Amino acid sequence: MEREAMEFDVVIVGAGPSGLAAACKIRQLSAERGKEISVCLVEKGSEVGAHILSGAILEPRALNELFPNWQELGAPLNTPVVRDEIYLLNDAESKRKIPNALVPSTMHNEGNYIVSLANVCRWLAEQAEALGAEIYPGFAAAEILYHEDGSVKGVATGDMGVAADGTPKDSYMQGMELHAKYTLFAEGCRGHLGKELIAGFKLDEGKEPQHYGLGIKELWEIDPAKHEQGLVLHTAGWPLTESGSHGGSFLYHLEDNQVALGLITDLGYSNPHVSPFEEFQRYKHHPQIKQYLEGGKRLAYGARAIAKGGIQSLPKMSFPGGLLIGCDAGTLNFAKIKGSHTAMKSGLVAAEVICEALAGDTPPTTLDYDAAFKASWAYEELHQQRNFGPAQHKFGNIMGSAYAFFDINIFKGKLPWTLSDPTPDYATLKPASDCTPITYPKPDGVISFDRLSSVFMSNTNHEEDQPCHLKLKDDSIPITQNLPRFNEPAQRYCPAGVYEVVENDDGDRRFQINAQNCVHCKTCDIKDPAQNITWVTPEGFGGPNYPNM
Structure with missing residues (x-):
């Protein structure tokens, strides 16, 4: 059947910081200039914020531009950072505090806020709707629509009520086409439509491969006597150094005696025995971290990949009919371990160029966006920190951070070279026989936990009788x-227990996919060494439901 279609000036895919900032700014400019611009935003989560996961420390620079009166409007930025501490964890017991004078300036957080990014996005959605944008959660953009000339026409939402065998159930509801003069793709890291656009329009031609980390996070309520609202604690070293991996951790003291803690494991690791989930569990047992958690209660769990390749990996962000913005393109500033402010700025720049284009009677199919973004402070930030990630890969966390200190603190990112990091993360694995197996301790159920109980804490739910959204190009490759x-x-590498190798009764082994456990982190799409797994969107409303992450 022919799908029903709706027409808009702008369609935005994804209710994260970049998409919501773009929606708000377009509607603001529409009102200021007296030219009506219709905006529709679709979000695959059951509500705005349901799939948003981040540390998070928010630098308010872009928010100040968008809503200078955000405090009066009730933005949920309730915890200003009051103190930074950075530790090198030498091993499972010892630590060394890094003096502030030796910390890269990008890691200082004066003037920033510890937030639940999910709640910030919920608030931004309220502002966007008040400005006249239409927001539809629970509708997953499943397909890109193209004009005959190859330019992007819009997106189609996925069908609902389709059984695992592809037949319609009694609850079947056909997806809808959303047509737009311009479509913004703001799906977050490794967006499945963004991936198609990058390949189809060759947006990454001449660029280095994108690089990623897997962030695993928990939210805890802790003993009030151990809580210091506004304290920011970062670590490097153990346990990742023990497995030859890179990355680091965070522990942020929010309001209401809550702490957000997590571990980011660089997905460029080489030992296939590494389990980022298990690394996070044993990290919590280090005395520097465990002291806060003892006597506390775990409230939530989640995981999400981050794009951290920087400008060396930043694709062309414009194409006929639309734009890639935010982490769909890879605008995170890895030296700051922050991406919300740069993602929002990419959305604000997008809004400006779109409104300028729509001011004419016949807007062009390709926006002059890349030049505008390169003229912004967000790109200037990314250029300043361009060598941070490659230095970590080349020299390790300790020497890489020392390099970053001189590059960023002393030379302000103006050294006359750019380090290269040309090996994609999926190609870094060594054969298992060449690597040391890792024996991880069993969880104690108090500080550390197993995967399935953790997935339960993420409120993940999928309609089980639906087509599997984790596609194998070749079913035989895993075995x-x-x-x-x-x-x-x-x-x-999956932090949700989605993938298992199961032995059949006859002794043969098979690859089992427990798609209902998927928390939409996208790690499998990134790290599979054969690039055999493709993540596509499941039925709308499916996935995690993060309350305050």
Whole structure:
């Protein structure tokens, strides 16, 4: 059947910081200039914020531009940072505090706020709707629509009520086409439509591959005597150094005796025995971290990949009919471990160029966006920190951070070279036989936990009788190639227990996908060494439901 279609000036895919900032700014400019511009935003989560996961420390620079009166409007920025501490964890017991004078300036957080980014996005959605934008949560953009000339026409939302065998159920509801003069893709890191656009329009031609980390986070309520609202604590070193991996951790003291803590594991690791989930569990047992958690209660769990390649990996962000913005393109500032402010700025720049284009009677199909973004402070930030990530890969966390200190603090990012990092994360794994197996301790159920109980804490839910949204290009590769060569690393890199190697009654082994556990982190799409797994959107409303993450 022909799908029903709706027409808008602008369609935005994804209710994260970049998409919501763009929606708000377009409607603001529409009112200021007296030219009506219709905006529709679709979000695959059951509500705005349901799929938003971040540390998070928010630098309010872009928010100040968008809503200078955000405090009067009730933005949920309730906890200003009062103190930064950075530790090097030498091993499972010892630590060393890094003097502030030796910390890269990008890690100082004066003037920033510890937030629930999910709640910030909920607030931004309220502002966007008050300005006249239409927001539709629970509708997953499943397909890009193209004009005959190849330019983007809009998106189609996924069908609802389709059984696993592809047949319509009694609850079947056909998806809808959303047509637009311009479509903004703001899906977050490794967006599945953004991935198609980058490949189809060759937006990454001449660029280095994108690089990623997997962030695993928990929210805890702790003993009030141990809580210091506004304290920011970061660590590097153990446990990742023990497995030859890179990354770091955070522990942020929010309001209401709550702390957000997490571990970011660089997905460029080489040992296929590494389990980022298990690394996070044992990290919590370090005395520097455990002291806060003892006597506390875990409230929530989640995981999400982050794009951290910087400008070396930043694709062309414009194409006929639309734009890639925010982490769909990779605008995170890894040296700051922050991406919300740069994502929002990319959305604000997008709004400006779109409104300028729509001011004419016949807007062009391709926006002059890339030049405008390069003229912004967000790009200037990314250029300043361009060597931080490659230095971590080349020299490790300790020497890489020392390099960053001189590059950023002393030379302000103006050294006359740019480090290269040309190996994609999926190509870094060594054969399992060449690597040391890792024996992780069993969880104690008090400080550390197993995957399934953690997924339960993420409120993840999918309609089970639906087509699997984790697609294998070749069903045989996990058992015939990945298992003998890499001991099938999907069993370990997935933080939700989606992938298992199961032995049949006859002794043969098969690859089992528990898609209902998926928290939409996208790690499998990134790290699979054969690039055999493709993540596509499941039925709308599916996935995690994060309350205050």
